[in-house]
Amino acid sequence: MTPDSSMRTVAIVNQKGGCGKTTTTVNLAGCLAADGARVLVVDMDPQAHATLALGVDPERVEQNLYEVLAEATGAARLDEVIVPASQRLHVAPSGIALSALEQKLAAERAEGRTERLARALAGVRDRYDFALIDCPPHVGLLTFAALRAADDVIVPLEASHFALHGVQKLLETIALLGERIAHAPVVHVLPTLYDGRTRFARETLAEIRRCFGERCFDTVIRSCVRLREAARAGVPIVRYAPRSNGALDHGALAVEVAALLAPLDRTASGIRAERCHDAQSAETLRQIVVEYHDADARDVRIAGDFNGWVPDRDVVSETVGDDGRRVWRKVLHLAPGNYEYRYIVDGEWREDPGNPDRVPTPLGPPNSRLVVR
Ligand SMILES: Nc1ncnc2c1ncn2[C@@H]1O[C@H](COP(=O)(O)OP(=O)(O)OP(=O)(O)O)[C@@H](O)[C@H]1O
Ligand SMILES: [Mg+2]
Known part of the structure; x- marks a missing residue:
């Protein structure tokens, strides 16, 4: 993930209480920061749960978001109230x-x-890759202000x-x-508090996927008691219990969010991300996003050890930039191991130009190799 001057602002919104808004905000932020992004958590909930979960005592900070948003003149600037929670993870604290x-x-x-928050965030655009806004459990001024500022919205849905x-x-x-306000953020839904042992939860998850289709993240956040403990300890789960299901799930979410929202690297091709992801499988799988960038290609497929060398059609393409540059992306869920593969671009078999790891083949050009740990 490369730092970029275009910060993405994501609001985490649901008027329903206790569905995992704060947990998503804090732990997605923790994982994005652990992956190298610069992240600002904006706590728009007067309960200040996100502030607390990042180890900042709202009673002890001198100024909070109220000072930024309440006064039209003589207001505090956003950068004056921001406090660091860790190296790349900062918080704009809330208060009652x-x-x-x-x-x-x-x-x-x-x-x-409603515009004040968006204006305040514009002032710190070059300092962060992501701003994640935690919203209160009702739709009033604070949530409207967050929606106004957001490029994207994540709606956590309790799977039970x-x-x-x-x-x-x-x-x-x-x-x-x-x-x-002529502003339409892109809405994504995220199943949370999922307990795959109950049939009810499995059916509910299937219903959520049916209702929201593409809008639903692949990642599912499972119920994990360590997430509660981490919130109480005031650190994101990736630092509190990096091997827990809660850390794996938020890590997978961070990969999805980065792939969906981050400005795309427009020159290089290759393997974009790798993270543990085993939400719906008994086996521990890794989620790998492979990307192929090409301005002229019309049809891109991928074939390898993972699909019996049958060229897959579901390599999704997306146009980036006005000049029609395109990126082809495919998400693979793979068990640890070594995989050889090639792209098939307009019928021609090619190695991955963005992956220097190649293995010789007896008869022709080398294959690209993907090592999943
Ligand atoms: N995946 C999970 N596994 C276990 N506990 C969780 C999980 N997600 C959230 N919780 C716990 O459930 C409670 C509510 O979660 P959270 O505070 O994130 O919800 P919220 O939507 O922000 O609530 P509110 O609407 O009050 O702001 C918290 O105690 C949190 O620690
Ligand atoms: Mg909350």
Whole structure:
């Protein structure tokens, strides 16, 4: 993940309480930072749970987001209230005063009120790769301000108490807001608190996938008691219990989020990311995202040890940039081992130009090799 001046802002939103918003925000942030990204957590919930879960005592900070958002003139700048939680992970802390923001700004024009957070974030764009905004469990000014600032939205859905009606209402609200302010963040849903041992949870997960299709992350966050402990200890799970299911799942989510949202490297091809991912399989699998960049190719497939050397069709392509440059991407779930593979570009078999690891073959050019640990 290379640092880039275009920060991606992601709001974690659901009006339902206790569905994992704060857990997602803090631990996704922890994993993105562990992977080398510079991350800002923006705690827009007056309960300050994200602030606490990052080891910052909201009672002890001198200024918080209220000072940034409440005063039109003489306000604190966002960078003045940010505190470091670890090297690449910073937090803009919340405090109970934030609950009074709506009342304080009641007389102001709706647009002016909701735009302040977006403006404040614009001032730190070059310092972070990601800003993750934790929202409170209701849809009011604080959530609207977060949606206004967001490029993307993650809606955590509790896999055991999934109420489609409530989620649809939320998606309608986001769409309506989008129309009103001509700003439409991309919405993704994330199944959380999943316990695969119960049939009910498995059925609910299947229903979530049916309802949301492409909008649903592949990653599922399983129930994991270590996540609660990590929050209490004030550190992200990747540092508290790096081998726990909670760390593996948030690591897989970080890979997905980075692949979906990060500015694409437009010159290199190759293997984008590697992380543990075993949410739906008894076997421990790794999630690998392979990417092939080519301006002129019309059809790209991949064949290798992992698919019996039958060229796969589901290499998804996406156009990047106005000049039609394209990237082909495929997500593989593989057990640890060595795999040889080749791309088939417009019918021609080629090694992966972005992967220097090659193995000679007896009859022709070398194959590319993928080592999954
Ligand atoms: N995957 C999980 N496994 C175990 N416990 C979890 C998991 N996700 C969240 N929890 C716990 O469930 C509780 C609620 O989670 P969290 O605070 O993240 O939800 P929230 O949506 O932010 O809640 P609120 O709406 O109050 O802000 C917390 O105690 C948290 O530690
Ligand atoms: Mg919360």
